[in-house]
Amino acid sequence: MASRPHPLGTLSGVPSFSSVLWFLGAVVLFLVIWRVGVAMLRSFTTPLPPPPPEGELRKVNLRYRCSVCGMEIRMTVAPNEDPAPPRHCMEEMDLVAPTIE
Numbered sequence: 001m002a003s004r005p006h007p008l009g010t011l012s013g014v015p016s017f018s019s020v021l022w023f024l025g026a027v028v029l030f031l032v033i034w035r036v037g038v039a040m041l042r043s044f045t046t047p048l049p050p051p052p053p054e055g056e057l058r059k060v061n062l063r064y065r066c067s068v069c070g071m072e073i074r075m076t077v078a079p080n081e082d083p084a085p086p087r088h089c090m091e092e093m094d095l096v097a098p099t100i101e
Helices: 017-045
Strands: 058-065 072-078 094-096
Antiparallel strands (some): 058 072, 058 094
């Protein structure tokens, strides 16, 4: 007996449509991850900004306390004599009265 030909022809070497979609999705995902990774590595190699000119920072003695968690911080150098309070726990910190030294 002779074998009958397949009604659709010979499709044994052609991948299915879903396999092609998975492959294209993997290639797109690879390219996105690659671009993000290269961008992150390039951000590490950018030079730091130059330091401010000499004498521009002022010495201050300010103490701040976070009203949410109670963390305290001491500021010793600022660009002006009355700097804006730092932020902690997404809130501005409260200025603590300086102690008598």
